[in-house]
Amino acid sequence: MMTETVSIVKYTSSPESLKKSIELCDGFKSLRPSDHVMIKPNLVAWDDQFPITPFGVYTTTRLVEDLIICLKDFGCSNITIGEGSVQIKKNMGTFAAFEGLGYKTLEKKYGITLVDFNKSKAEEFPYHGDNKLFIAKEAIENDFFINFPVLKTHGQTKVSLGLKNLKGCLKLKSRRHCHKPESGLEFAFSHIADFIKPSLTIIDGIYALEKGALHFGNAYRKDVIIASQDILAADLVGAQSIGYAGKDINHFKYFAKRHDRSLTINDDDIKGEKINDHIQPLKWDWTWTKDNTGPGIFEKLGVTGVALPKYDDTLCSGCSPIANMTSILALSAFKGQPLANVEILNGKKMQARPGYDKTVLLGNCMIKANRNNKNIKKAVLATGCPPSENDVVAAMTSAGLDVNILAYYGFMKQQSEKYNGKKGYDKEFFTVK
Numbered sequence: 461m462m463t464e465t466v467s468i469v470k471y472t473s474s475p476e477s478l479k480k481s482i483e484l485c486d487g488f489k490s491l492r493p494s495d496h497v498m499i500k501p502n503l504v505a506w507d508d509q510f511p512i513t514p515f516g517v518y519t520t521t522r523l524v525e526d527l528i529i530c531l532k533d534f535g536c537s538n539i540t541i542g543e544g545s546v547q548i549k550k551n552m553g554t555f556a557a558f559e560g561l562g563y564k565t566l567e568k569k570y571g572i573t574l575v576d577f578n579k580s581k582a583e584e585f586p587y588h589g590d591n592k593l594f595i596a597k598e599a600i601e602n603d604f605f606i607n608f609p610v611l612k613t614h615g616q617t618k619v620s621l622g623l624k625n626l627k628g629c630l631k632l633k634s635r636r637h638c639h640k641p642e643s644g645l646e647f648a649f650s651h652i653a654d655f656i657k658p659s660l661t662i663i664d665g666i667y668a669l670e671k672g673a674l675h676f677g678n679a680y681r682k683d684v685i686i687a688s689q690d691i692l693a694a695d696l697v698g699a700q701s702i703g704y705a706g707k708d709i710n711h712f713k714y715f716a717k718r719h720d721r722s723l724t725i726n727d728d729d730i731k732g733e734k735i736n737d738h739i740q741p742l743k744w745d746w747t748w749t750k751d752n753t754g755p756g757i758f759e760k761l762g763v764t765g766v767a768l769p770k771y772d773d774t775l776c777s778g779c780s781p782i783a784n785m786t787s788i789l790a791l792s793a794f795k796g797q798p799l800a801n802v803e804i805l806n807g808k809k810m811q812a813r814p815g816y817d818k819t820v821l822l823g824n825c826m827i828k829a830n831r832n833n834k835n836i837k838k839a840v841l842a843t844g845c846p847p848s849e850n851d852v853v854a855a856m857t858s859a860g861l862d863v864n865i866l867a868y869y870g871f872m873k874q875q876s877e878k879y880n881g882k883k884g885y886d887k888e889f890f891t892v893k
């Protein structure tokens with residue numbers, strides 16, 4: 461029987477703070493020492509070329525180690541950590557993230573097992589009519605699933621907490637299914653928790669991320685841990701702590717409606733710290749020009765000519781780095797004069813608007829979606845799923861934009877180094893001694 465108790469604990473030391481958060485929500489109530497425990501952190505993607513700053517992006521390795529210690533103290537010895545990181549660069553999959561964040565050391569130190577859900581066999585789960593989700597077998601076949609997301613915002617779903625973290629248990633074809641216009645991203649992934657049913661959700665709020673995800677967000681030190689046996693209750697409190705009410709978040713609403721649940725949390729259900737002492741509103745989105753021709757910075761700098769409509773929720777993780785890249789590349793082409801009259805489209809459902817000399821279609825989905833679009837005078841294609849960096853540069857150049865890839869590399873390097881030397885941003889949280 462689930463309880464909706466949620467604990468809020470200030471992080472002060474390891475492993476005591478995490479231990480307290482689990483005790484306050486009775487998080488190990490249904491755990492038995494003989495159980496096979498699966499821990500699902502958030503190791504969203506790995507980039508060796510421009511390292512993603514880990515703060516607010518990845519579950520801290522420190523808290524994952526603390527959790528292993530708590531489980532071992534309880535008598536558990538069969539512990540697996542599973543994740544399916546998005547591969548944004550060749551050979552940079554889940555095990556690159558495991559390696560980079562110290563999990564290989566955890567494996568040796570504690571005798572745990574690491575699993576790449578991308579390589580797992582799948583189990584099929586029908587939902588809502590003819591739809592299906594394919595979930596990694598190991599995410600289903602365990603006795604006690606611990607969902608371990610980060611406290612962060614997200615450019616498509618506003619927040620990315622417990623419900624969203626489970627998307628990393630899907631096989632690639634199902635992740636893409638979630639981003640199909642007819643599926644509806646938040647509606648689709650809100651079903652995963654119906655099949656996985658986490659026994660415990662712990663939100664790692666040592667850092668919280670604004671305008672997530674990956675390289676571009678702003679991380680804040682927050683030092684809070686939120687935990688509950690109930691995934692929705694944990695998410696509601698997590699969201700509230702960064703300024704969002706349950707009714708603001710569509711995937712909460714879908715989940716709550718199916719399970720006949722309320723979207724409000726009773727203060728009496730919160731144990732430990734008071735929620736009001738930990739609220740720090742964080743923005744989830746970048747501003748865009750009024751006529752939807754580019755990020756707000758275009759207006760500020762007077763960039764005209766080129767049009768980059770705002771990405772939508774059909775843009776899947778494979779193409780999302782490319783969407784950001786095109787904005788930086790367009791800026792690199794700007795020398796104070798109007799740019800070529802070009803529209804650049806991404807995702808799966810954008811439609812070319814009239815009035816542009818050329819239309820750059822990024823990725824196979826966009827090419828297919830605009831195959832018969834009569835507004836296009838001349839299409840420039842970047843094929844691929846996702847298209848390569850070189851093909852994107854080539855397409856933009858061929859559309860008449862004098863882009864400079866070095867400007868993009870410089871920007872990415874700056875993003876990778878933005879917290880260097882800053883107080884409170886301690887990379888030791890992502891290493892194992």
Ligand code: SF4
Nearest residue numbers: 776778779823825845
């Ligand atoms: S082309 Fe891009 S948006 Fe389409 S499925 Fe591939 S990665 Fe996703």
